[in-house]
Every structure is written in structure tokens, then in C-alpha cells.
Amino acid sequence: MARNNQLVVPGAKAALSKMKVEIAQEYGIAFTPDGYNGNLITRDAGTIGGNITRRLVQMAEQSLGGRM
Structure with a gap:
């Protein structure tokens, strides 16, 4: 199966x-940016991922402003 999650914007990964x-x-989640995070419980990983999604949606809404 091919991975199809390539980043479109340079620097987005950082x-x-x-x-x-x-x-x-x-x-207050113990997270190491450059190390092993296999010890995260599912709830903590979901908290991080859900909040990333929430912030990205907010950023998109702000950048669109009143153009919709």
C-alpha cells in the first residue's frame, strides 16, 4: 500500500x-519531540491529534475570513 500523505507546503512538518x-x-502530556513516544496512551494521542485538527481548522477559517 502506497503512502499518500506527502506534505504540500515546505516547512509544514516542522x-x-x-x-x-x-x-x-x-x-501536561509527557511527549518527546525527537524520541520514542510509544508510551502514549490512546487518549493522550487523541487529545494531541484532535487539538491539532481543531487549530488547523481555526487557522483555515481565519485565513478565509469573509470570503465564503
């Missing part, structure tokens, strides 16, 4: 990684 760390810190 920004997403930074966002992961910020969200983990906000929620």
Missing part, C-alpha cells in the same frame, strides 16, 4: 511537530 509539542505541554 510547524506540525512544534504544534504537537505545544499541545502536549498545554495538557
Whole structure:
């Protein structure tokens, strides 16, 4: 199965990684940005992923402004 999740915007990977760390810190989740995170429980991983999605949607809505 081919992976189809290539980043379109250069530098997006670094920004997403930074966002992961910020969200983990906000929620008190032990997260290592450059190491092994296999010890995360599903709830913590979902908290991080859900908040990333929420922030990205907010950013898109703000950038669209009143153009819809």
C-alpha cells in the first residue's frame, strides 16, 4: 500500500511537530519531540491529534475570513 500523505507546503512538518509539542505541554502530556513516544496512551494521542485538527481548522477559517 502506497503512502499518500506527502506534505504540500515546505516547512509544514516542522510547524506540525512544534504544534504537537505545544499541545502536549498545554495538557501536561509527557511527549518527546525527537524520541520514542510509544508510551502514549490512546487518549493522550487523541487529545494531541484532535487539538491539532481543531487549530488547523481555526487557522483555515481565519485565513478565509469573509470570503465564503
